Amino acid sequence: MIFAQTFADLFSMDDTTWKRHANPWCFWTRLSVIPVLFLAVWSRFWLGWWSLLLIAIALFWVWLNARIFPEPNSTNNWVSKGVFGEQIWINRNQIPIPSHHRYFPHILTTISAFGLIFAVWGLITLDLYFTALGTLLIYVGKLWFLDRMVWLYEDMKDANPKYRSWLY
Template sequence: MTELDDGSLEAWFWRRHANPRSGWSRVPVGAVIVYAVYRRDARLLAGALVWTVCNPFVFPPPETDEAWMTRAVLAERWWVRAEGNGTVGLARPNVFNGVAATGFCVALYAAWRRRPRLAAIGTALSVSLKLWWLRLLVRRYDARARAEE
């Protein structure tokens, strides 16, 4: 995890966010936000947003990078910083993240309009495609690491 050791505040943040408990505990937050919008529950929405912001600061840095979610966070940072890519776009793999973001917007709109089936489909699509995007990044990240050995 040497790419996260440059001493900056950003590196400190990413080291802590790389803890698999940080990553996995953020996965259901999108669903909680959609549910809060559907229920018109401002407290639940505020709690989900506060958790999203505070989450990386709650967990210590991971001891190793063996966990899949740790490598997913490292791969995302590598993809954006070292490779100079964005996170959405029309090319693979970013198209998956772009469609995931669109699915989340659909889920929020459906929740606001109180259409539970569409909200659930949009949420499931969003989470599934985000994890698929991370899966593809982890494959590339791991392949790069093997090639450097």
């Protein structure tokens, strides 16, 4: 809970930003972040210190992405429900979630974390195999996590009037 809340706080995820983040365009374009960031880090081989500018731009894109898209016209879609599930996951200490949702998201986050370790090692050593393997594990963990968050939202949407109001 602490990690998820800290991450949300780091990116200043207020109610308006969460609504915008539920736009499917936000999610699908956000998938570009990892390859763009990793390419920016890899570019140190060609650009030297100038690669820091590309890294800064990639990190700015992470922050900007959740803010440039409008609130979606409809939230009855996989991505929006996944974002709602993430909010419920972060709020699980205030409003308890079913026991079958408590542990698997941690496993998926661990898969993504292992992917990050492989990717960082690949970026440090300029090893394309480790970078690609790490990227794959990050995406598998994240996309599976989001799918679990859709399931969590479906199970919890009637547990709180606020959760139900998110679906339109």
